[in-house]
Every structure is written in structure tokens, then in C-alpha cells.
Amino acid sequence: MIRNEKELLTKNMWDKFIFGTQIYRVPSLPLQELKQDIHTIKDLGFNSVKIQISWCIVEKIKGEINLAEIEELIIEARRVEMGVCLLITLEQIPMWVWRKYPDCRLLNAQNEPHEDPTQYLLPADGKPGPCWDHPGVRQEAEQFLSLVAQRLSKYKNIIAWNVWQEIGFWEEQGPTRSSENIYCYCPHTLKLFRKWLEQKYKDLKYLNNTWKSGFGNWEGIEPPRRFMMVPSWIDWQYFMNIIYLSNILKWRREIIQKNDPLNRQMMAHVDIPTFGSERDGEYAKETDIFGTSFYPSWISFSANDSSCFKIKNQSKDKILHYELSRFSMHFDYIRSAVRKEKEFYLGEFQGGPFGYGIYITPEPTPEDIRRWLLIALSGGTQGIYFWNHRPDIFWREMHGFGLCNWDGSPTERAREAGHISKAINRHSSLFKQGYFPPPQTAIVVNEDLYSFVKVTPYALKCLQYSLAGWYQFLWHKGIWVDFIGADQILQGSLKNYKVAILPFPIALGNELAETLKSYVSDGGMLISEACPGRVDKYGLANLPGLAKAMRELFGVEHANLHFCQEWNDIESTLDKHNNKIPSISSVGRGAYQSYTMKANLYIETYKLTHGTPILSCTKGITGVINNYGQGKGILLGTLVGHTLLPLNNTKTKCFISKLIKDLEIKPELCGKFLRRRRVYNEKEAWFLINDSNKQVTESIDVANFIRVEDILKNKTLDIKNNKIAIAIKSFSIHCLVMSK
Structure with missing residues (x-):
């Protein structure tokens, strides 16, 4: 402007x-x-x-x-x-x-x-x-x-x-x-904090019930x-x-x-x-x-x-x-x-x-x-x-x-x-x-969950490793994501996405859980890691082991939870002296029977109410899929992002690839290249990414464009039969400007 x-x-x-x-x-x-x-x-x-x-x-x-x-x-x-x-x-x-x-x-x-x-x-x-x-x-x-x-x-x-x-x-x-x-x-900030609390809770009894505290007046809150x-x-x-x-x-x-x-x-x-x-x-x-x-x-x-x-x-x-x-x-x-x-x-x-x-x-x-x-x-x-x-x-x-x-x-x-x-x-x-074309997939983030894990021993690493693992796996598949906050979800913004991913959702408020359930009922697809709503947003245990809305959405009851060894080529999440059972893999069932998924840190098992099992191990059922309303809920009883983060966990990546394909999430690829785009009027910027360790040459379809420019070479590329030939070195990116 x-x-x-x-x-x-x-x-x-x-x-x-x-x-x-x-x-x-x-x-x-x-x-x-x-x-x-x-x-x-x-x-x-x-x-x-x-x-x-x-x-x-x-x-x-x-x-x-x-x-x-x-x-x-x-x-x-x-x-x-x-x-x-x-x-x-x-x-x-x-x-x-x-x-x-x-x-x-x-x-x-x-x-x-x-x-x-x-x-x-x-x-x-x-x-x-x-x-x-x-x-x-x-x-x-x-x-x-x-x-x-x-x-x-x-x-x-x-x-x-x-x-x-x-x-x-x-x-x-x-x-x-x-x-x-x-x-x-200081007195100035505490005064404003108390005023904010009064506006949020309105009733002191409501605050005390939520906090499990015993304050007698607003001025006394600490x-x-x-x-x-x-x-x-x-x-x-x-x-x-x-x-x-x-x-x-x-x-x-x-x-x-x-x-x-x-x-x-x-x-x-x-x-x-x-x-x-x-x-x-x-x-x-x-x-x-x-x-x-x-x-x-x-x-x-x-x-x-x-x-x-x-x-x-x-x-x-x-x-x-x-x-x-x-x-x-x-x-x-x-x-x-x-x-x-x-x-x-x-x-x-x-x-x-x-x-x-x-x-x-x-x-x-x-x-x-x-x-x-x-x-x-x-x-x-x-x-x-x-x-x-x-x-x-x-x-x-x-x-x-x-x-x-x-x-x-x-x-x-x-x-x-x-x-x-x-x-x-x-x-x-x-x-x-130029705008970034809207992704189909969202990864959910939550300020209350972040505050919970920040002071809970080892938990912050769990959350951030899972975020990184999911993101990096999807990125290398050519599946682009937005990160969407809980406040946006409560305002209805999740409806813009086909699939939502819920990493390490151990602390989950009832309102957010109900909103996620409604998202699936209306046709969305939700993939959750283990323990969704094990505690509420204020850190108070849900004794059934899962939030009520999550039990209904995934068609399960919590059965048990175990620590297990981590499969990682990065630093461990927990101290090595913590008591954990040996490393373990879950075996696929039904449409996933030829696949396996390694557990990482947690193994949560489930008792079925309506869900269909897709994974199990010697401890019990570890993964379910459930048709709920017009959508699907998928619950995987481990920290999947942890398992995806290392480069050598190919079997787990094959299982998640199959899951993503079944949900019809389409990657953005040009042959072997990943493609990211920015769009403005009659032009697009294409970022072609070779994430492999070898030079790759591809013939790229450019049928909808009349001119293609390699901007760093300041060179117009030849279009033959609606295609261009391009070679990109290992771990490199080329930027093309496409004109209609």
C-alpha cells in the first residue's frame, strides 16, 4: 500500500x-x-x-x-x-x-x-x-x-x-x-494479571475450581x-x-x-x-x-x-x-x-x-x-x-x-x-x-500444551522432536504444511485442511478436543500420536487415560502405557538410566499387514469400542483407525515424529507413506524434484529441490506456460513439446519464473 x-x-x-x-x-x-x-x-x-x-x-x-x-x-x-x-x-x-x-x-x-x-x-x-x-x-x-x-x-x-x-x-x-x-x-504486572484473570474467569469460584486453589479475593491471587x-x-x-x-x-x-x-x-x-x-x-x-x-x-x-x-x-x-x-x-x-x-x-x-x-x-x-x-x-x-x-x-x-x-x-x-x-x-x-498455495495438511500447535511441557521434565524435547519428525518426513515427500494454533482451530480455521496432525498431545483441553472431534465429524482426517488428553490443559489427569472426546473420536479406551527404548540417531530424549522396556516394533493389520512401525519412547495400547486395529505388538493393539461422521480418526500409540526423525527408520517411513497415500494427500513433485511455488497474477516462481545425494536430470511439463526463466542464470529456457530439461546438483535448489 x-x-x-x-x-x-x-x-x-x-x-x-x-x-x-x-x-x-x-x-x-x-x-x-x-x-x-x-x-x-x-x-x-x-x-x-x-x-x-x-x-x-x-x-x-x-x-x-x-x-x-x-x-x-x-x-x-x-x-x-x-x-x-x-x-x-x-x-x-x-x-x-x-x-x-x-x-x-x-x-x-x-x-x-x-x-x-x-x-x-x-x-x-x-x-x-x-x-x-x-x-x-x-x-x-x-x-x-x-x-x-x-x-x-x-x-x-x-x-x-x-x-x-x-x-x-x-x-x-x-x-x-x-x-x-x-x-x-512486580506489583504493576501482578495487578494487570489479576485484572486479566477477572475478565477471563469472571467468577472467583470458577477460577478456584479450575486451578484447584483457595483464593478468597481477586487481589490475593498469586x-x-x-x-x-x-x-x-x-x-x-x-x-x-x-x-x-x-x-x-x-x-x-x-x-x-x-x-x-x-x-x-x-x-x-x-x-x-x-x-x-x-x-x-x-x-x-x-x-x-x-x-x-x-x-x-x-x-x-x-x-x-x-x-x-x-x-x-x-x-x-x-x-x-x-x-x-x-x-x-x-x-x-x-x-x-x-x-x-x-x-x-x-x-x-x-x-x-x-x-x-x-x-x-x-x-x-x-x-x-x-x-x-x-x-x-x-x-x-x-x-x-x-x-x-x-x-x-x-x-x-x-x-x-x-x-x-x-x-x-x-x-x-x-x-x-x-x-x-x-x-x-x-x-x-x-x-x-506472490502467495503460497494453501497446503492440504496442518500440524497442530498449542500454547497451553507448550507451557505444560516446558516445565514437565523431558517433555519439551518430546513435543519438539515430534513436530520436527512429522514436518521433515512430509517435507521430503513434497507434502507442504501449515502450523495451525489451537486458537485458530477454536475459531473454525481447521476446516480449510484435509488432514491435521496432532503431535505429542499429552495435555489437551476439553474445548479443543471437542473441536477436533467436530472437525473429523464434518469430514476432516485427524492423525494423533499417543496419549491425546492424558491430562487436561491445566495438567490435571484424565484418569481414563484419554480425553473423553478422543475416546469417542478414535473408538477406543486406554489400556496401558509403557516406556520403551528410542530409535534415534539424534540425542536421546530421556536420561539413559530411565527404566524402559527394550525397543519394540508394531506389526500392521488389515490393509497394513505387510508394514511395521517402530515405537519410540511410548507404547500405548488400546481396548476397542468402535475402532479398527491397524497396528499391534506383544503388548496389545497400538494403532487404530475409526470412521467418525464423515471423516476418519487415526490414533498411533507412540511418538511417531520421534521415529520419523532419524534417517534410517525406513520401515516406519514406509508405513506412514502408505497411511498418507490412503488419505489421498497429494505431494507436489516434478519427477524426482520437490516443487514449492509462489504465485502472483500470471506468474509463478517454481523452486525445484533435489534433496538427494546425486545430480538429477528431469524433463518437466510446462504446458500452461509460454516462458520459463532460470532467474539466477538470467536465462530463458527452451520449451520443446511443452517440456523443459533441467539438471540440478545434489542438495540444491533451482528457481524458475514461469509466465503464462
Whole structure:
């Protein structure tokens, strides 16, 4: 959307696929060098830069805001027609604010203040910062944001305000005991929490019955402080991680919008997706642009650095096989959270080797950069900012992340990135506005389940491994998925999908269980792992072993549950000393009698009421299918995603492949290539993926198109008899632009 038609440069920048890099934060390189770097970046093919404004740096003394360096860089970018994204880091509050409001510090569960008023960006851009419910610090921040927006909004090449970089409390930066890094227990936040509870429950008796608590009035309610495995934890985590953080985003957005006459886009991003949680989607609601950072060398299964692997004894080929799907999961999770009305950006994209103190990874090659960028684009990314244009100079990240050399001269990977920027901007509308065709399959995520497993020993790994296993298996089959949250399901959004998958659904609320049952009754197909609703959403046991709606849906009663050994080529979920029966496989029955499925961690057995058995082992029936209403429910009594995650469990993968085929889920393939698409008007971007360890040549049917362009080669391909011939190297991606 064009905010002001008279501002031609701004209009043109909004029309482009934004491809930029961060160039400034304090401590910084000399300003004159940065100005020269802007020209270098422009020449490479980039069209935007990101500039970071730290509150404590630009307002060292109250009321004296110094934006001189920021403005010089904005003006220099304007000279070469480059857009600017302004990143404002509020968590770095000035020392005068800390001293003026000593009670603005976040309080942990032991009423201990988070004490770190240092003025540095590292380790986490000042996070967690102060408590933003404190009225004094909130007023100071509002004045600062307003003045910055008023002063800088005159520059027409500003294209977006990034109001929060890597959202969250960053608890992992603090103590290891959970009660010491859970926030915030200050009077201001607790007052708002109690008000929210009163609006949610309305009746104190209802709250006490739900929580199994004995509070006599709303003012006396306390969240858990020492032992977190209690019902109140679920509401407390929802309030802090969704209500509190989303309200901060909304507050920052509204201040800047009020003071920016051009009403430019608001951006924020997380450091990584919170797999299993719904919070990313809630944050996205408060922005125009939402996204994530992407540092492949930090992500498990990266092929860029073997020391980062959690995969045991695997070849480089198998690691690259994992990398393609693992990184795609990163992007699909955020794409699903952003939804259609927003834009999906990568707020930070690794540009050089990962540096951490004395440790540094190998430098990414141009081939790495190309593969990473094409994976991101195939997952729906609509804009990219690299971190960083030159190697970092500050202690912890020293010598790391630079896209260019230390002196600002381009590396081959920087040239490759610039080449890709130029290529996609020849078709900017397709990549900026092109939609991702709706998948048939959804993987269900649930904030309450995430809160439950987060404090239940070993359970978080169970959930996240199952999510990853299902996603990666389907991805390598060419079956694309959305991740859909429980809140969306309760609003009826699951009806848009043919099949839904329920990973590790051990904690399941009655309302969600009933909604899933209705989805199947109306014609949907639900695949569930073991123990759906073993406890309710508040962690209270369903003594029959399964939620009532799940027993009805799958036509079973729970019989028994056992631990078993894990089949894994990644790290174990549970300690090796836990008592488990030996590894075991279930044998198929009926239409599946020639198939087997290995159990992983859990073996749940069932007594039939209406369901038809499809798997059994020496312990009993372990898998059922049940026709319910117009749909089907399939219950598999183990953690299937765990079993699918290792590469060598071929028998299990054959069984799940047969199941998927029987449900008539169609993969998107071009011969042996996986195909992902983005569509806009009369054009499509086809991402053809060779996920094998050998070069593959295919003849591809392009009957509906009159022109096919290989965008990285800037070459039109010959169409003969409605087909094109294309060869793709192992573990590589080609992008074709198809025109009708």
C-alpha cells in the first residue's frame, strides 16, 4: 500500500523486494567507513540498510537526544536511493532512567530484581530490560519514541520501523534455576494479571475450581513462584508471554504511528520460532511486518559446521539432507504465524562465520548463501536483512557474521547475495506479493500444551522432536504444511485442511478436543500420536487415560502405557538410566499387514469400542483407525515424529507413506524434484529441490506456460513439446519464473 503518492522514492522502495543488511550499532566502525560501505552495498545489488538506535546511547542525559550519526547515515543512503529500516532498541534504557525509577526492574519469582543496568548491546540488546508495566519508565520511553519518530520521519527513504528485535525475555541469559528467571512479579504486572484473570474467569469460584486453589479475593491471587507444575502456571505463562509481550508491541507501534505522518510499516521479529507455541502468531498481529532471525550455524543439523551437530555419526550428505528440511521448518513456522494480511521478513540473516568468543565456524561459501536464500524464498520470505555487512568488532561476537571482508571489500558470498537480490528484484512483485498455495495438511500447535511441557521434565524435547519428525518426513515427500494454533482451530480455521496432525498431545483441553472431534465429524482426517488428553490443559489427569472426546473420536479406551527404548540417531530424549522396556516394533493389520512401525519412547495400547486395529505388538493393539461422521480418526500409540526423525527408520517411513497415500494427500513433485511455488497474477516462481545425494536430470511439463526463466542464470529456457530439461546438483535448489 502506498502511503503518499508524492513521495516517489518511498513508493519505489515499498514496491521492491527488500534486500538489505544491518550497518550500524554501537560500538560501531568509523562513520566515514560506514558511508563508503553504503555505496559498496548498493553496488552489490542491495536496496536497503538497517540502522540500530540504542536509547542509552542517543539520550545519555534526559532530553538531550543526539541522532547526528543516525541522520548522516540516513542521508548517505538517500544519496544512492537506498531504503532505511530504523531499529529502535528500547531495552537499553539510559542510566538516568534506572536511577530515577529504581523500582522499574523486573522481579523474578523470588522477588529479586533483574539487575543489569549496563549500557551494552550484548549479550541480548539489553534484554530483558525494565518492566514495561512501570508507569514512570513507560512514560519516559514514550517521550523518547515520540521525539525520535518526529525527528526522523522527515526522511522519505525510511521504509520501516523495527520496534522490537528478537522479542522476549531471553531467560536463557539468566540463572539456571527457573524461579530466578521467570518474570515479572512486580506489583504493576501482578495487578494487570489479576485484572486479566477477572475478565477471563469472571467468577472467583470458577477460577478456584479450575486451578484447584483457595483464593478468597481477586487481589490475593498469586502466580506460582517455586513449584511451576500447577494449573496456575498455564495462565501465568499465557499472560506473560502473549498478553504482556503483545501489549508492549502494540504500545510501541501506536506511539510511532502517532508521530510518523507517512505511517510507515511497523516491523518486529523473534530470534527463533518457538516450536510448539502459538505466541509468534500473536506477536505478528501487532505488526505490519513480522519475522525471525536466521543463523544457520546456530541451528541444530546445520551442514555449515560439524561441531554444532546433534546428529550422531552421520555423513555430510545426510546432514545436508536434514538441513534442507530443518531450515524450511524454520521459515514455514513463521510464515504460518504471519498469515496473509502481513509480510514475512528475515530480520537477521547470517552473513558470515558464526563468532562466539574464541570460537568461530568456517566461513559460509557462496553455495551456502545461495542454498540458504533459496530455502528462505521457497518458504515465503518477502524481505531479508543480513547481519552484518562487516565482521563484528565487539567481544563476544568478534570477527563474526560479516558478509564483506574486514575492510569493507566484498567477499564472494556477498557478491552471490547481491546477485540473488538483483535476480529476484527483476520479478519483485512475484516475490514480494506472490502467495503460497494453501497446503492440504496442518500440524497442530498449542500454547497451553507448550507451557505444560516446558516445565514437565523431558517433555519439551518430546513435543519438539515430534513436530520436527512429522514436518521433515512430509517435507521430503513434497507434502507442504501449515502450523495451525489451537486458537485458530477454536475459531473454525481447521476446516480449510484435509488432514491435521496432532503431535505429542499429552495435555489437551476439553474445548479443543471437542473441536477436533467436530472437525473429523464434518469430514476432516485427524492423525494423533499417543496419549491425546492424558491430562487436561491445566495438567490435571484424565484418569481414563484419554480425553473423553478422543475416546469417542478414535473408538477406543486406554489400556496401558509403557516406556520403551528410542530409535534415534539424534540425542536421546530421556536420561539413559530411565527404566524402559527394550525397543519394540508394531506389526500392521488389515490393509497394513505387510508394514511395521517402530515405537519410540511410548507404547500405548488400546481396548476397542468402535475402532479398527491397524497396528499391534506383544503388548496389545497400538494403532487404530475409526470412521467418525464423515471423516476418519487415526490414533498411533507412540511418538511417531520421534521415529520419523532419524534417517534410517525406513520401515516406519514406509508405513506412514502408505497411511498418507490412503488419505489421498497429494505431494507436489516434478519427477524426482520437490516443487514449492509462489504465485502472483500470471506468474509463478517454481523452486525445484533435489534433496538427494546425486545430480538429477528431469524433463518437466510446462504446458500452461509460454516462458520459463532460470532467474539466477538470467536465462530463458527452451520449451520443446511443452517440456523443459533441467539438471540440478545434489542438495540444491533451482528457481524458475514461469509466465503464462
